[in-house]
Amino acid sequence: MDGLRRFDLSLLRRWVQARMLVTLRTPRAAFFTFVFPLLLLVLLNATSQGSQVEVPGGKVDFAQYFTPSIAIYGLSVGCYAMPIFGLAGARQTGLLKRVRGTPLSSWIYLTSWLVGSTLTGLAAALLLFVVAVPAFGVELFPRLLPAAIVTGVNDMKSRFSCGLETPWLVVAFIHDGVGTLIGPPRRRAACARAARFARPTVLKPSISSPSMSSPSRSSPTMSNPPKTSAMSASLLLSSDVYAQAKAKCS
């Protein structure tokens, strides 16, 4: 059993590597995951240099507030758009059929998408901070980092689930993938279970789009805590004062 697990893990590692390699070598995917967030960062900071954003408990610099939002955008592209387009394309081109003809388990294939997307998204976010910290004076608060990571991971998980739940894709994949494992009579039940499992994830407020609107309109109030991951991440990563304010609130 251990041998089998080691074999599966080794396979997973290979497929994750391949997934990331495919992303890096696909110009469109690489642009929207790595380059576009950097462009946004530079453009927004160029147009709003020196301005401040009001958040609960005080004011923070524009770059301090928006950099995490843009990082979340990068994660979103990595964990939402990539699986949607990638898996749909894989089915369209017959890639899923080929994979299903090999001993590769469905869970390894799907997990390679999940892990590959997550790592790609994290790399994009990291790249953003590597640029933003020295170039725009963005500060990081190490004691808030764990909370920011949890928020980011939750966001990635939700977006990946959402990407998978795009209705036709789920039906197609359940029908083609899991369905064959459990037999025809139970296929419909599996679809229903999948829908029940996935829907609450989609409806979670934490996966709504990162707000790029005016900070004053999107800023949460003390009685109405932030609902989007983008804002949560922005506030957690950028604002020490927010943490203090939240502590007071609770």
Add this chain to the structure above:
Amino acid sequence: MAELAVRVRGLRKSYGPLEAVAGVDLTIPRGEVFGLLGPNGAGKTTIVEILEGQRFRTAGEVEVLRFDPERRERAFRERIGIVPQQGGVEPTLTVREVIALYAAAYPRPRPTAEVIELVGLEEKRDARVQTLSGGQRRRLDMALGIAGDPELVFLDEPTTGFDPSARRRAWELVDRLRALNKTILLTTHYMEEAQRLADRVAVMRGGRIVAEGPPEALAGRELAAAIVSFRRPQGFAPDELPLPDGVELEQQNGRIRFGTETPTRDLRPLVLWAAEHDRELEGLTVTRPSLEDVYLELTDGTNGKES
């Protein structure tokens, strides 16, 4: 009796009111190259996909390498290799990377370099998949099908889009797999390919097998009348030639044609006559109905649906 690689009894597959496979019985012994022929829509690919475990059957019994493919057990998938009609590949990976990636899922894969050499993609080993031509992509498909060193290989129209030399190489590859005692289930539209590769063929029409047997004997082909044809020697009328009695002569464009079940006996006087008169029987041919003739007759030259 040889051990069976594939055993199918009463296989049916319906899509609503459409019956794509309408009661097929099939056995393929281990080590055999079996060709499944038929027009588009005859049900070939449906059968192949059911045997691969890619589709559910509506009814019937199916056993492949002693597994029920519908259960898609890992041990089963480790022992088969598939070359689907349209199988996608990660376009930005290189040939070597893709083969190594897919081969890694098998317990005893063939070395990547050996697979690349087998399908003749040595020069393209470091080329990205998206840069390959159609024929090269198909060769890569074949490479992925054999990368795991499977016991049973499904080749669904494997040489479609190949140029003649690539097709020859593909045939040589099938010969090498046969020499390794691999079982191969092949679907093809090329009769020459079926004739050259398959030990046995089955012709499908309207979801049913309408004929089955060795290519050279399909539907009594070996027993059918041979057609003798030659250009009429100048200056001689047909009734001046020592032609067999009672045959129905056809004359067209200066050629004489007749059918006979005893070509050796009937040709002897004709050849002796030509030698005595110092004449050459130009364009002399003796042919039996080709596999294609039999195929067209069996399938009525229609598409796969019953009319």
